[in-house]
Structure formats: structure tokens, C-alpha cells
Amino acid sequence: MNFLFTYGFYGISVLLLAAFVVSYLHDKRRIRVGMLLTSGLLMLALSLMITLIRIADESGTVRYAAILGAFAVVLLLPLLVVGTGAGLIYNARILWRKEGFKLNNLLTLALGLLIFLYLGLLVSSPLWTDHEELAMPILLMTAITGYLGFVFLCYLVSCVLYNLVRPKPPRDYIIVLGAGLKGDKVTPLLAGRLNRGIEFYRKQENLPYVPPIFVVSGGKGSDEMISEAAAMRNYLLEQGIPSEWIRMEDRSVNTLQNMAFSKQIMDAERGEGNYTCVFTTNNFHLFRAGVYARKAGLKAEGIGSKTAFYYLPNAFIREYIAILSMYRKWHISVIIAIVLMFGLAGLLLWWMDRSAGVGV
Structure with a gap:
């Protein structure tokens, strides 16, 4: 026994x-x-x-x-x-x-x-x-x-x-999720996401593949001078990314809309599901962004940019609260x-x- x-x-x-x-x-x-x-x-x-x-x-x-x-x-x-x-x-x-x-x-x-x-x-x-x-x-x-x-x-x-998870080239699109701005410029947090996307872009560019197209995603907040997408586009242009390789999604106000509206742009260009893509965000936000990508019907893997260590505890707690809220019916039932x-x-x-x- x-x-x-x-x-x-x-x-x-x-x-x-x-x-x-x-x-x-x-x-x-x-x-x-x-x-x-x-x-x-x-x-x-x-x-x-x-x-x-x-x-x-x-x-x-x-x-x-x-x-x-x-x-x-x-x-x-x-x-x-x-x-x-x-x-x-x-x-x-x-x-x-x-x-x-x-x-x-x-x-x-x-x-x-x-x-x-x-x-x-x-x-x-x-x-x-x-x-x-x-x-x-x-x-x-x-x-x-x-x-x-x-x-x-x-x-x-x-x-x-x-x-x-480490997504590998080639990919047709890179979605960069927006964050807050400082005036009409991207913040260091958002610059980290863009730089992570640029790193993937350069890696694919150096291989025998067509470079991926950027989809910069983020609307204009009430306290922002321009949309996050516009600020991100300006940053990419400053880093030498050609304008023809950038698409702007400037309607979204949250991560789920980032994914859904970006999907609409890619579907319109290539047809639904006839493309591959990755998204970039900060490492602490990566998992929840992946959950929202699934909810939006988007087959995409994420690549995370590094975040200052001192910022991570607060960020992970905030993300955890968001996850609890996302599945609140289940947790309330338990x-x-x-x-x-x-x-x-x-x-x-x-x-x-x-x-x-x-x-x-």
C-alpha cells in the first residue's frame, strides 16, 4: 500500500x-x-x-x-x-x-x-x-x-x-507595440522596443531575405502631442529604416487593439493568414501581449526588449494584476x-x- x-x-x-x-x-x-x-x-x-x-x-x-x-x-x-x-x-x-x-x-x-x-x-x-x-x-x-x-x-x-522563445527570420512583419511618449519623442522604454525590432530587422536584412515591414502601433493619448505610431515612425526613420518599410497603426488605445488593428493592416496587404510576423515589447509585458495576440487571432511570437532591473518588480506586479483581471471570472469563482x-x-x-x- x-x-x-x-x-x-x-x-x-x-x-x-x-x-x-x-x-x-x-x-x-x-x-x-x-x-x-x-x-x-x-x-x-x-x-x-x-x-x-x-x-x-x-x-x-x-x-x-x-x-x-x-x-x-x-x-x-x-x-x-x-x-x-x-x-x-x-x-x-x-x-x-x-x-x-x-x-x-x-x-x-x-x-x-x-x-x-x-x-x-x-x-x-x-x-x-x-x-x-x-x-x-x-x-x-x-x-x-x-x-x-x-x-x-x-x-x-x-x-x-x-x-x-527566440523567433527566427524570415518574418514578413514586425509589430512594435506603443507606450507613452515624452512630448513628441519616444521614451527610453519605447525606444528599447523599437531597437529590439531594428535588431531583428538588421539580422534578417543581412541574410538572403527581404527585410520585414514594421507596423508601429499606438494611438494618440489625451496628453500626447502626436500619436505613438507617428513618434515611432520618426524614430525608425532617424535610425535609417526606409519609409516604404513602415506602416502606421494609429487608432489603438490598448494592447488588444494594437494586435487587432495591426492584423487588419497586414490582412489587407497580404490576405488573412498569408504572412508571418513577430511583435516587440518589453520583456515584462511579453507574455500578456502574447495572450492578446491569441485573442486577436494573430499567429505571432514575441521578442522582448530588456528593462532596467529596478523597474521589473513593479512592472511584473502590474502585469499580474492585469492577468487576474483578464481571467477575473475564473479567479472570482475559485x-x-x-x-x-x-x-x-x-x-x-x-x-x-x-x-x-x-x-x-
Whole structure:
């Protein structure tokens, strides 16, 4: 029975990892790819842990192994959590100094403070006091936090996997996704996207292929002097890209429209699906942009431009929130299910306590 129990976990690990391979090869632009890989690796780690415990039990050292494991959890996990919270707050300080005080730069600070608030609640938790009626809400909050943390881990895994994809020439088009402007000039962030596209263009130009056509995509914001597409076109011309190799898409106001409207331009020139393309954006935005490309019916792989390291934590948190919003119906359903499970557990415990009281 123990044999079947142990190797059953290994079987589940293999199935999850096999499903990951199939899903990855079919479409890399789905968060389930990261979920399958993360779940498979976690299940594999659990299987190995069970195997080690069995070996330790058979050799009579299980007590020492348990003590070592408990020591690691009790000491290292709090240090990891505290270090993460402190690192996020420190990152917010660096971000403000380099980028200025903006509302969208508050995410790392907010998350860091929430981590310390959560730790404070656990330290002074009703779980360690006589107010047992508050224990269930604390456990419920922990479960919801654990779920959101797991989704964040899966999202990061999906991002890393998608950033590892390296599209190769030849491609017919390069879509450059817009970002904010500074006056009528591109920002360093947007210049990075354009330079990544130019790098791909030059690479294909040096091979025996026709160079790809740029589709610069971005409309004019209410606080912008010209459209992002116009500013990007000007930048490409300054970098020596011929005007006949540039198409402008200047209607879009978000990433989904970037993809959909750019697709319309390419479909009109070559016919629907009769071309190949890549898109460029920043590495932190690459996965979500790929998801929107899929939603727009565009078969395109992304190439990411590098982003300053200090900017990445805040950017990834913002992207994660956007991913949660994109699939909000699913996540709300899961959270409601967790609440209902804890509610039923609370009712069961109340009924058991009441029954015990009546029996007495």
C-alpha cells in the first residue's frame, strides 16, 4: 500500500509534466502552461520528500530528518517572507528616485507593507489567543493568499518560458507595440522596443531575405502631442529604416487593439493568414501581449526588449494584476469556492461544538 501511495504521486507528477509538454508545444501563450509545469514540479518535489521520509524511516533517522525539516520551515520561511517584504519596500524607494512619484509606482510599496501587515496578524493571531472565533477568518485569508500566491508563481513561470522563445527570420512583419511618449519623442522604454525590432530587422536584412515591414502601433493619448505610431515612425526613420518599410497603426488605445488593428493592416496587404510576423515589447509585458495576440487571432511570437532591473518588480506586479483581471471570472469563482468551503467547515465545527454541549 505504501509503495502504491508513494509511486502514485510520481505518476501524477509525470502526467502533469507530460500535459505541460503537450500544452507548451500547442500554444505557449496560455497561463495553464505555467500552472502545469509548476504543479508538476511541486508534485515531484512532494514525491521526493515522501521517498526521503520513507528511507529515513527505514534507517531509523526519521526523527532527525523531521527535526531538520521543521527547523528549516520555522527559520528559513519567515526569513524569506520578511526579506521579500523588505526588498519590495526598498525597491519602491529606488523606483521613486529614478522614475518619480507616480501612483503606478506604489505597487511594490503596497505589497511590501501588506506582507508585514499579514505577518503582524499572524504573530498576534487569534490562533494563539483565546479568541478562537476569529481563527477561521485568519485561516480563510491565508488560503486565499496562498491561492493568489500560487497563481502569481504560475504567471512568473509562464513569463519566463515565453521569454525563452527566440523567433527566427524570415518574418514578413514586425509589430512594435506603443507606450507613452515624452512630448513628441519616444521614451527610453519605447525606444528599447523599437531597437529590439531594428535588431531583428538588421539580422534578417543581412541574410538572403527581404527585410520585414514594421507596423508601429499606438494611438494618440489625451496628453500626447502626436500619436505613438507617428513618434515611432520618426524614430525608425532617424535610425535609417526606409519609409516604404513602415506602416502606421494609429487608432489603438490598448494592447488588444494594437494586435487587432495591426492584423487588419497586414490582412489587407497580404490576405488573412498569408504572412508571418513577430511583435516587440518589453520583456515584462511579453507574455500578456502574447495572450492578446491569441485573442486577436494573430499567429505571432514575441521578442522582448530588456528593462532596467529596478523597474521589473513593479512592472511584473502590474502585469499580474492585469492577468487576474483578464481571467477575473475564473479567479472570482475559485475564491468563492474557497469561501464556501471554509463556511461549511465553520458550520460543521459549530454544529459539532453545539452537539457536544447538548450531550453534556
